[in-house]
Amino acid sequence: ALTEDTTAKKAIESLQNEHLDVEMPFYLYVVDQYGKLVGVSSLRQLVVVPSETTLRDFMTTDVFAVQTDVDQEEVAKIVARYDILAVPVVDETNKLVGIVTVDDVIDIFRREATEDILKMAGAGEEFVETKSVLKSTRIRLPWLFASCLGGIVAFLIIGHFEGSLIKLGYLAAFIPVIMGMGGNIGTQSSTIVVRGLATGRLQLRDIWSVVSKELAIGLILGLVYGVIIGMAAQFRYSRGALAVSVGVALICSMTVAALVGSLVPMVFARFNIDPAVASGPFVTTAIDIISVFFYFQIATTLLGL
Amino acid sequence: ALTEDTTAKKAIESLQNEHLDVEMPFYLYVVDQYGKLVGVSSLRQLVVVPSETTLRDFMTTDVFAVQTDVDQEEVAKIVARYDILAVPVVDETNKLVGIVTVDDVIDIFRREATEDILKMAGAGEEFVETKSVLKSTRIRLPWLFASCLGGIVAFLIIGHFEGSLIKLGYLAAFIPVIMGMGGNIGTQSSTIVVRGLATGRLQLRDIWSVVSKELAIGLILGLVYGVIIGMAAQFRYSRGALAVSVGVALICSMTVAALVGSLVPMVFARFNIDPAVASGPFVTTAIDIISVFFYFQIATTLLGL
Numbered sequence: 001a002l003t004e005d006t007t008a009k010k011a012i013e014s015l016q017n018e019h020l021d022v023e024m025p026f027y028l029y030v031v032d033q034y035g036k037l038v039g040v041s042s043l044r045q046l047v048v049v050p051s052e053t054t055l056r057d058f059m060t061t062d063v064f065a066v067q068t069d070v071d072q073e074e075v076a077k078i079v080a081r082y083d084i085l086a087v088p089v090v091d092e093t094n095k096l097v098g099i100v101t102v103d104d105v106i107d108i109f110r111r112e113a114t115e116d117i118l119k120m121a122g123a124g125e126e127f128v129e130t131k132s133v134l135k136s137t138r139i140r141l142p143w144l145f146a147s148c149l150g151g152i153v154a155f156l157i158i159g160h161f162e163g164s165l166i167k168l169g170y171l172a173a174f175i176p177v178i179m180g181m182g183g184n185i186g187t188q189s190s191t192i193v194v195r196g197l198a199t200g201r202l203q204l205r206d207i208w209s210v211v212s213k214e215l216a217i218g219l220i221l222g223l224v225y226g227v228i229i230g231m232a233a234q235f236r237y238s239r240g241a242l243a244v245s246v247g248v249a250l251i252c253s254m255t256v257a258a259l260v261g262s263l264v265p266m267v268f269a270r271f272n273i274d275p276a277v278a279s280g281p282f283v284t285t286a287i288d289i290i291s292v293f294f295y296f297q298i299a300t301t302l303l304g305l
Numbered sequence: 306a307l308t309e310d311t312t313a314k315k316a317i318e319s320l321q322n323e324h325l326d327v328e329m330p331f332y333l334y335v336v337d338q339y340g341k342l343v344g345v346s347s348l349r350q351l352v353v354v355p356s357e358t359t360l361r362d363f364m365t366t367d368v369f370a371v372q373t374d375v376d377q378e379e380v381a382k383i384v385a386r387y388d389i390l391a392v393p394v395v396d397e398t399n400k401l402v403g404i405v406t407v408d409d410v411i412d413i414f415r416r417e418a419t420e421d422i423l424k425m426a427g428a429g430e431e432f433v434e435t436k437s438v439l440k441s442t443r444i445r446l447p448w449l450f451a452s453c454l455g456g457i458v459a460f461l462i463i464g465h466f467e468g469s470l471i472k473l474g475y476l477a478a479f480i481p482v483i484m485g486m487g488g489n490i491g492t493q494s495s496t497i498v499v500r501g502l503a504t505g506r507l508q509l510r511d512i513w514s515v516v517s518k519e520l521a522i523g524l525i526l527g528l529v530y531g532v533i534i535g536m537a538a539q540f541r542y543s544r545g546a547l548a549v550s551v552g553v554a555l556i557c558s559m560t561v562a563a564l565v566g567s568l569v570p571m572v573f574a575r576f577n578i579d580p581a582v583a584s585g586p587f588v589t590t591a592i593d594i595i596s597v598f599f600y601f602q603i604a605t606t607l608l609g610l
Contacts, residue, residue: 151482165474172477177456
C-alpha cells in the first residue's frame with residue numbers, strides 16, 4: 001500500500017525496488033496516514049498516466065473491500081461475480097489488513113466444491129490421500145450411524161407386518177426396488193438444490209417454486225416407473241392387486257422422495273445449517289423409512305392382508 | 306500480441322491506445338512476423354525496464370502454451386497449479402490464436418465441479434433454474450433406469466427365496482438395513498475416489514493402494530455395524546442364527562460395497578470413461594443386488610432354510 005501523495009513514477013520505482021517479492025501486484029491500494037484504505041489504482045492506470053501525477057489524482061476512491069469476518073466462500077463469490085483480480089480486506093476501522101487474490105479464490109472454490117461433494121456423500125472431510133485407514137474409519141463411522149438407525153426403524157416397521165409376509169412371502173421382493181427408486185430420485189433432487197444454493201443459481205426465496213417443480217417431476221417419474229415395475233410384478237406373479245400395490249407405492253415413494261430431497265436442504269439453509277450435510281445419509285435414510293412404511297401400508301390395504 | 310522489435314515505451318503506448326478494451330492484460334504475448342508465439346512479457350516487466358529496450362531483449366522466450374485441442378479442465382488445472390494469470394492458446398503451427406485468463410478458469414472449475422456433482426447424483430447435466438418440468442424429467446428419467454433394472458433383478462433374486470420368507474417372515478425385515486448400509490459406504494468410497502481423481506490428488510497408478518485401503522475401511526466399518534445390527538436383531542427376535550446371519554451379511558455387504566465403490570470409478574477412468582458417471586446410480590444399483598443376494602444366501606444357509 002502506498003500513500004495518496006505518491007506520484008506514478010515513484011509508485012513504479014517502489015514496485016521495482018520493494019515489491020519484487022509480491023506475488024501478484026495487480027492493484028495498488030492507497031492508504032492515508034492512519035493506514036486506512038482510501039483508494040485503488042491498477043498497474044495499468046499507473047503506466048498510462050503522466051509520470052508526475054499523484055495517486056490521489058487518478059486513484060479510484062470507490063473501493064470495494066471486505067471485512068475480516070466475511071466467510072472465504074463469500075469473498076470468492078464476489079471475485080468471481082465481478083471478474084476482479086483481488087479484493088482488499090479491512091478491519092472494522094477500515095484499516096487495510098490484507099488482500100485476497102484471484103489465485104486464492106481458485107483454491108477456495110476447489111476446496112469448497114470438494115468439501116460439499118464429500119459431505120453430500122456422508123464422507124465428512126476425508127481426503128483420500130492424507131489419512132490412515134483408522135483415521136478414515138473414524139471420520140466415516142458417524143455418518144453411517146444415521147443409516148444404521150434408519151435401518152433399525154425399517155426393520156421394526158417391517159416386523160410389524162410379519163403376519164402379511166408369512167401369508168405372502170413375495171411381498172418382500174419389492175422392498176429393494178421401492179427403496180432404491182425413492183432413494184435415487186431423492187438424491188437427484190437434493191443434489192440439484194444443494195449445488196444450486198452453493199453456486200448462487202438458486203435463491204432461498206425460490207423455495208416454493210423449486211419444491212413444487214420437484215414434486216411435479218417426482219410424480220411424473222413415479223408414474224412412469226410405477227407402470228414399468230407394476231407390469232414386471234404382474235408378469236412375474238400374475239396377481240393384479242399386488243401389481244397395483246407395487247405401482248402405487250412406487251408413485252408415492254418417488255413423489256415424497258422428490259419433496260423431501262428438495263425441501264430439507266432448503267429448510268436447513270434457511271436456518272443457516274450447511275445444506276450439503278442435509279443431502280447426505282440423513283435424507284436418504286428418511287426416504288428409506290417413508291418408502292417402506294408406505295409400501296407395506298398400501299399393499300396390506302389393497303391385498304386385504 | 307506485439308512483435309519482437311517493439312520497445313517498452315511503444316508497448317505501453319499501444320496499451321494506452323489500442324488495448325483499452327482488453328479485459329485483463331496481465332501478459333503481453335510477443336509474436337514473429339508469421340503470428341507465431343515467440344515470447345511473453347508481463348505488464349510489470351514492461352514498467353520496470355528502460356523505455357527504449359525492445360521486447361526481444363527482455364521477454365521470456367520459454368513460453369508455456371496450450372494447443373487448441375486441450376480439454377478446458379486440463380488448462381484450468383495448469384493455471385491453478387502454477388498460479389499464473391493466463392495461458393496462451395496456439396494452433397498446431399504455434400500461431401497464437403487466443404488466451405485463457407484466470408477468470409475463465411474460475412468459471413471452468415465451478416462448472417466442472419457442478420457437472421461432476423450432478424453426474425454423481427444421476428441428475429445428468431440438469432440445472433435447476435433453466436429447465437421446465439418436462440425437460441428436467443426427460444434428463445433424469447434414463448438415470449433412474451439403472452436403478453429400475455437393478456430393482457427388477459433384486460425382486461427376482463428375493464422371489465427365488467420365497468419359500469424361506471414364508472417360513473420366516475421377518476427375514477425380510479433386514480433387507481433395508483443391509484441395502485442401506487452397503488449403499489452408503491459404497492457412495493462414500495466412490496465419491497472420495499471420483500473427487501480425488503478430478504482434483505488430481507489421486508492418480509490412476511495408486512489404484513491398488515486406494516482399493517485395498519477402502520477394502521480395509523469397509524471391513525472395519527462392517528464389523529462395527531454388523532455387531533450393532535446383529536445385537537438389535539437378537540434383542541428383537543431372540544434367535545441367535547438370525548442375528549449372526551444379519552451381522553455376517555452386513556460385513557460382507559459393506560466390504561464388497563467399499564471395494565466396488567472404489568474400484569469401478571478407477572477402472573472407468575483407466576478406460577477414459579468419466580468416473581463421475583460410474584459413481585452414480587450404477588454403482589449403487591450393483592451394490593443393492595450384491596447385498597440382497599449375499600444376505601439371503603448367508604441367512605438361508607445359516608438358518609438351514
